[in-house]
Amino acid sequence: MGEGVEWALHCCVDLALGGAGRAVPAARLAAYHDLPPVYFNKQLQALARAGIVVSVPGPRGGFRLARPPEQITFMDVVVAIEGPDPAFRCAEIRRRGPGAGDPAADPGPCLIDEAMRGAELAWRSALAARTVADIAGAVRERAPDVPERIRGWLAASRT
Amino acid sequence: MGEGVEWALHCCVDLALGGAGRAVPAARLAAYHDLPPVYFNKQLQALARAGIVVSVPGPRGGFRLARPPEQITFMDVVVAIEGPDPAFRCAEIRRRGPGAGDPAADPGPCLIDEAMRGAELAWRSALAARTVADIAGAVRERAPDVPERIRGWLAASRT
């Protein structure tokens, strides 16, 4: 799994805690965690295409969350960065070579594929059950001073 | 996820249904599903290193299951092929750049990492709950003639 997923998740939490509805430039978000600025911009574009953040061009522009953090699940972010395809892709190798039975007969669903899809469904369900707001809330409870610090740093004048 | 996982899973099921305790050459197993013979041999070596199959050198050699199919889970096979590392790897980017708080203070576990690990645990649990014997049993029930066909083809003389 690409590391852009971790970047995007932290970014969404940062915006939820310190964004305050204002647009924050990609470069500033990247600098906050010392990430490669231009490449991180690419990940943000993926989030924008998925409708998780909205991009604002021009001066005072940047990115802000497109909807309340309660409505942004981990699953949404992972799909936006990694793509919608499942990790396991059944190539139907049972239909190839001497192992293939009668091509006209219906062999029914591939049991191996079913098992792998079931496991992946469990993974996706667990991701869909966690939202950005969950993390933000836990951070507020654990360290109440952190949100204000993020807010101030993200809004600071550009150097 | 690499496609070798699918190959290895089908291979284990084939051995469970038609291996009959005898060693089957890698080339024969590969030909059964029209797979690249030498590269597939590589995947079998990974299964052998993981203790899922045992390799027998020399003429009449090949691979056979190392233990009963009931004791071979999907999780075992996936770990053998893909490696034991989790898909999501937390790089602790929160500790880098201006976002990092006091380096001496303990920030507690990364909540994002915890959520991702929880989801991956659900995935692994689902995979660990399915065994090669489950698939083999379902195939026997659905198409009782298939096991004998596999058995005969795998044991056929080399051409």
Next chain:
DNA sequence: GCACATTTACTCGGATACTATATGTCCGAGTTCAAACGG
């Protein structure tokens, strides 16, 4: 003093190189079997 046109600076956005992983291939070490040889 106010409205407007112009310039400027700043932002995102897609097109372009580079690197790591996964895929595919090759040849050598080891082992078993079979056949030939000698007793």
Next chain:
DNA sequence: CCGTTTGAACTCGGACATATAGTATCCGAGTAAATGTGC
């Protein structure tokens, strides 16, 4: 006829190229704001 020796064929095993996807970077299009100008 039987035991031993020798050879050969077949197997796995790790080392060596290639293709694909992820990583990183650059420069151009667009926009809002600030500035300067005219009324």
